[in-house]
Amino acid sequence: MSLNQITIAAEPVQSASEVHLRNDRKGHVVPHHFETATQAYEASKLGVWLFLVTEILMFGGLFVAYIVFRALNPQAFAEASHHLDKVMGAINTVVLIASSFTMAMAVNETRHDRVKRASYFLLATLFFASVFLVIKYFEYTHKIHAGLLPAGYFTYEGLSHEKGKLFFSLYFLMTGLHGSHVLVGMGLIFWMFLKCRFKSLSSTYFTPVEMVGIFWHLVDLIWIYLFPLLYLIG
Template sequence: MAQPSVTEERLEHLQHHFIDSDQQFEASKMGMWIFLVTEILFFGGLFLAYIVYRAWYPELYLLASEELHTFWGAVNTVVLIGSSLTVAMAIRSAQLNQIKGLIINLWITIGLATVFMVIKYFEYTEKFAKGILPGAHYSYEGIAHEKANIFFSIYYMMTGLHGIHVLVGIGLMLWLVYKAKKKVFHSGYYTPVEITGLYWHLVDIIWIFLFPLLYLID
C-alpha cells in the first residue's frame, strides 16, 4: 500500500542511537506501554480499596452513591469518549501530514478535557458545601451510615487522581499544539502525538470504569 510519503525525508528527529525512524517510534511506543502498565497498577491499588470496602459495606455504597449525580457522570463519560475520538483524529491528521487538522483536533480535545474538569469542579464544590469532605473532615449528616466518610474518601481519591491525570493531559496537549505550530510534526515523525494519545485513551478507560462503579450503583 502506498503511504503518503514525505519524500524530502526529514530526519532531524532521528537520534543517533536508532537505526531509523521506525525503530525509534516503536521503542518510544513500547516505553509508553510500560509506563501505562505502571499507571494501571497505580490506579489498581485504588480500585482494590474500592473492592475491599464494598465487600465489607455493600449497603454503604448503595446509600452514598445516591449523592452522586448520574446525569453529570454520564455527560462526562460522553465528553471523555468524544475527546478520545478527537485525539485519535489528531493522530490520523499527523499521519496524513495534515498539520492544520492536527492542531484543530488537539484544540477540540483540550476543550472537551476542560469541560470535563469544569463539571467535576461543580460536582466537588456542591459536595464540599454540604460538608462531604474526605476522611476526618467529613461532616454531612444526610447518609445514615457511620462509615459514610469512607465511601467519599475513596470517591475523592479515585476521581481526584483521575482529575490530576486529565489536567496533565491538557498540559501535554497544549505542548503538542505548540510543537505542531512550530512545524515539528509530519507524517514521518509524530511520536509525541501518538504517545500522548495512548496516555489519553488510558485516562478514558479509567473513567469508563469509575462511572459505573461510583455513579451507577442502585
C-alpha cells in the same frame, strides 16, 4: 509498519553535515543510538505501554480498596452513591469519550501530513477536557458545601450508615488522581498543539502526538470504569 525508514549508512558519522542524513525533511533527528527511525518509534511506544502498566497498577491499588470496602459495606456504598449526580457523571463520560475521539483524529491527521487539521482536533480535545474539569469543579463544590469530604473532614449527617464516609474518601482519591491525569494530559496536548502549529510533526515523524494520544486514551479508559463504580451503583 511502513514508516519512512531513515536508515543510516554503515560508515560512522563523521561531520555535522552527515548527521542530516538522519533528519527527516522537517528537521527531526533520529537519536544516534537508534539504527532507524522505525526502531526509535517502536522503542518509544514500548516505553509508553510500560508506563501505562505502572499507571494501571497505581490506580489498581485504589480499585482494590474500593472493591474490598464495598464488599464489606454494600449498603453503605449504595446509599452514599446516591449523593452523586448521575446526570453530571454521564455528561462527563460523553465529554471524555468525545475528547478521545478528537485525539484519535488528531493522530490520524498528523500521520497523513494534515497538521493544520490535526491542530484543530487537538484544540477540540482541549475544549472537551476543560468541559470535563468544569463539570468536576461543580460536583466538587457541591460536595464540599454539603460536607461530603474525605475521612476526618466528613461533616455530613444525613447518612444512615456510618461507613458511608469511606465511599467519599475513595471518591475524592479516585476522581482526584484521575483529574490530575486530565490536567497533565491537557498540558501534553497543548504541547502537541504547538508542535503542530510550528510544523515539527509530519507523516515521517509523529511519535510525540501518538504517544500523548495513547496516554489520553488511558485517562478515558480509567474514567470508563470509575463512572459506573462511583455513580451507577445505587
